[in-house]
Amino acid sequence: MTRPPHPGDENLPTRPPAxxxxxGHLCTADTAHRIHPTGSVLITDDTITAIGPADHVDRxxxxxxxxxxxxxHTIDATxxxxxxxxxxxxxxxxxxxxxxxxxxxxxxxxxxxxxxFMALGGDIAKISAGFEGFRRLTDALTPDxxxxxxxxxLWTQLRSGTTTLGDVGSVNHPEAxxxxxxxxxxxxxxxxxxxxxxxxxxxxxxxxxRDTDTELTRVEQxxxxxxxxxxxxxxxxxxxxxxxxxxxxxxRGLAHLATRxxxxxxxxxxxxxxxxRTVRTHFHTTPVRRLARLGLLNDRLLAVHCAFADPGExxxxxxxxxxxxxxxxKYGPTGESTLTETGLIPELRRRxxxxxxxxxxxxFPVAGMAxxxxxxxxxxxxxxxxxxxxxxxEALAMATRTAAxxxxxxxxxxxxxxxxxxxxVLVPADDWRHLLNPRPLEAxxxxxxxxxxxxxxxxxxxxxxxxxxPHLDETALTDAYLHALRSFSARALGIADKELTTLFDDNPxxxxxxxxxxxxHP
Numbered sequence: 001m002t003r004p005p006h007p008g009d010e011n012l013p014t015r016p017p018a019x020x021x022x023x024g025h026l027c028t029a030d031t032a033h034r035i036h037p038t039g040s041v042l043i044t045d046d047t048i049t050a051i052g053p054a055d056h057v058d059r060x061x062x063x064x065x066x067x068x069x070x071x072x073h074t075i076d077a078t079x080x081x082x083x084x085x086x087x088x089x090x091x092x093x094x095x096x097x098x099x100x101x102x103x104x105x106x107x108x109x110x111x112x113x114x115x116x117f118m119a120l121g122g123d124i125a126k127i128s129a130g131f132e133g134f135r136r137l138t139d140a141l142t143p144d145x146x147x148x149x150x151x152x153x154l155w156t157q158l159r160s161g162t163t164t165l166g167d168v169g170s171v172n173h174p175e176a177x178x179x180x181x182x183x184x185x186x187x188x189x190x191x192x193x194x195x196x197x198x199x200x201x202x203x204x205x206x207x208x209x210r211d212t213d214t215e216l217t218r219v220e221q222x223x224x225x226x227x228x229x230x231x232x233x234x235x236x237x238x239x240x241x242x243x244x245x246x247x248x249x250x251x252r253g254l255a256h257l258a259t260r261x262x263x264x265x266x267x268x269x270x271x272x273x274x275x276x277r278t279v280r281t282h283f284h285t286t287p288v289r290r291l292a293r294l295g296l297l298n299d300r301l302l303a304v305h306c307a308f309a310d311p312g313e314x315x316x317x318x319x320x321x322x323x324x325x326x327x328x329x330k331y332g333p334t335g336e337s338t339l340t341e342t343g344l345i346p347e348l349r350r351r352x353x354x355x356x357x358x359x360x361x362x363x364f365p366v367a368g369m370a371x372x373x374x375x376x377x378x379x380x381x382x383x384x385x386x387x388x389x390x391x392x393x394e395a396l397a398m399a400t401r402t403a404a405x406x407x408x409x410x411x412x413x414x415x416x417x418x419x420x421x422x423x424x425v426l427v428p429a430d431d432w433r434h435l436l437n438p439r440p441l442e443a444x445x446x447x448x449x450x451x452x453x454x455x456x457x458x459x460x461x462x463x464x465x466x467x468x469x470p471h472l473d474e475t476a477l478t479d480a481y482l483h484a485l486r487s488f489s490a491r492a493l494g495i496a497d498k499e500l501t502t503l504f505d506d507n508p509x510x511x512x513x514x515x516x517x518x519x520x521h522p
Contacts, residue, residue: 009231012185013471015461016073018064019043019422023054024077025429025440028416029084029400033393037438041082043422044068046459051416075455075462079430081440083396084416085163085423085458086369087403089189090266090304090325092241092361093153093170093177095481096141097134099489103363104503119335122272125201128244132198132209138171140492145484146176152481154180154188158469160368160450161425162186163458166358166407168266168304169193169241174222178234185463185471187423189235189407190226191266192218195245199282206247206282216253223261233459235409240267243287244278251294264300264408266325267291270313271305271338288313297322302406304358307338307345314344317353323406324353327360328375329367339379346380346389356403357395368450369399377445392442426455482510 019042026039028051040057042050050060064072099105102116117126141149150172157165164187167177174192181188194215197206219238226236238254240246246254246267258265270276270287279287288309291297299321306324309317317324328339339345349355357372367375373395380390404414412421429440433447444452456464463469486504489495504510 009182009185011183011471013461013463015046015459017045017071018061018068018073019457019460020057020061020072020074021077021082021424021426022057022074024080024082024426026051026082026416027393027396027441029393029397030415030417031401033397035393039082040077041416041422041424043457043460046422046461048416048418048420048422050418075426077426079428080454081427081429081444082416083161083425083427083441084400084414085425085456086161086399087164087166087356087407087409087414088157088162088358088369088399089164089166089302089356089403089406090168090327090358090360091157091165091170092168093150093172094134094361094363095153096137096145096149096171096485096488098363098485099495099499099503100493101363105495105499115335118272121274122336124244124272124274124278125199125203127272128199128242128278129201131193131242131245132195134169134171134241135193135195135209137492138173138193141171141173141176141488143173143176145488146173147179148480148484149488150176150180151183151477154184154186155469155472155474155477156365157368158184158186158456158463159453159467160365160370161427161453161456162359162369163423163425163456164188164404164407164409164413166237166266166302166403167191168239168268170361175225178225178229181234182231184469185233185458185461187233187235187409187413187458189237189409190222191237191239192222193241194219194239194250195241196250197245197247199244199278204281206244208247209245212247212249212253215250216257219254219257223257223263227261232412235263235407236261237263237407238265242268243290244275244282248283248294251291251296255295258296258300264302264323264406265296266302266304267296268304269306270303270309271307272336273308273341275308276310286310286313288316292316292320299323300408305336305338306348307342309344314348317348318351322353323356324348325356325358325403325406327358327367327372328379329371330360330362340383343383346383354402354405355398356406357398358403370444370449370452373399374445374449392439392445395445396441422457422460424455424457425453427452428454 021041026036028034040054117123226234301322377395401414404410
């Protein structure tokens with residue numbers, strides 16, 4: 001019998017009592033790396049109940065109840081690549097900053113661009129000050145602006161195949177992100193952008209910015225709110241966007257919350273070449289050692305972009321069983337050398353640490369999980385001078401199973417296996433790019449990407465169909481985002497009306513952004 005919708009699920013597409021996804025090329029991303037070249041998935045309610053060769057799963061449908069057989073929804077996956085839903089465990093909603101922050105106010109020409117503050121090893125003082133500024137802008141959003149921006153930002157993730165997000169601090173309100181997550185039907189582990197210090201240029205002592213207890217209370221409120229979510233699609237974790245903005249007192253408090261609520265903790269650490277020097281100057285230790293001193297270095301730690309740990313710190317990470325997430329398709333456009341300068345992340349993975357993929361964030365839609373898989377697949381193998389160092393199937397696991405483990409969500413999602421929640425992504429795999437290729441995943445990572453995502457299911461519900469979200473008015477969603485962006489940019493960022501008129505009223509390209517390009521039906 002179909003379960004009634006949870007409060008918060010009423011406006012989502014109806015979930016059939018049973019769904020059969022039949023005849024696709026299934027990449028399960030399980031630990032055995034099982035692939036079913038012509039396979040099927042049987043879903044009852046929100047759970048995968050059978051998976052395997054198509055004829056095997058066809059027989060399993062005979063065990064359905066009369067009600068399930070009567071309501072069985074079949075999706076013909078012939079010519080489709082079928083994968084677990086992508087798990088983006090390190091993400092930021094920065095879409096409120098589309099105009100000023102390397103955004104829409106740039107000239108159309110790129111020949112005069114200068115390195116940004118994350119390039120050339122990183123200007124850590126500017127990053128620390130910038131992250132403090134992000135928090136002030138978060139506080140300046142009105143609730144209506146925050147909700148409209150969150151819905152659009154999360155929609156871009158769903159559109160590219162992400163079914164689960166790990167927020168590591170956003171320029172948005174946590175409650176707005178929670179509401180948008182429930183509106184869209186996806187999953188998210190949420191947090192707040194917190195910080196109580198920053199490290200200004202020319203200083204050797206961190207400067208206080210906020211009351212530590214107030215920041216900790218803010219995080220705990222999110223933990224409590226998500227712990228009572230009836231849908232099971234919201235979770236929370238404490239995070240610190242950057243350790244240069246976290247006092248020792250705040251760090252110890254976040255460690256206490258992670259232990260008390262038994263959840264992971266995430267932070268950007270050892271992410272840039274110049275970071276250790278700044279941390280030594282202000283905290284008299286190095287980034288990973290500081291986390292250890294604060295009680296944050298353990299198997300619950302998700303270390304973001306952790307590529308510049310010294311040999312002693314590397315041993316500490318390995319002994320603690322920490323996890324790493326990184327975004328290889330993001331680094332070139334921001335001037336970061338996180339993957340290639342030290343080669344440390346692939347090396348730590350080879351030595352036993354779990355390493356996952358994520359997108360990071362930007363003011364425009366960033367390279368999605370498909371693009372992160374492609375970059376890892378190509379760059380790991382190039383760094384190793386060995387095309388077998390990271391098979392395409394392992395890149396998929398880094399974007400699904402391993403990423404889910406880092407969020408402590410792997411008991412529900414991350415693989416296509418009986419008993420797991422039915423989160424799936426379907427991509428066409430029958431055009432010229434796939435001709436006579438027995439490995440559609442390789443073809444997808446070679447020539448495909450986020451725009452190819454055709455169908456997305458979360459907990460057995462079809463949330464993306466033929467590249468469109470059936471439960472959302474995409475034009476209205478985009479228009480609400482643009483309205484919120486304009487009002488926030490004028491009020492909080494002080495952008496002149498003349499510039500806003502040029503961008504929003506006199507822009508001949510703007511209306512083309514309110515519709516999604518058509519996606520070919522296979």
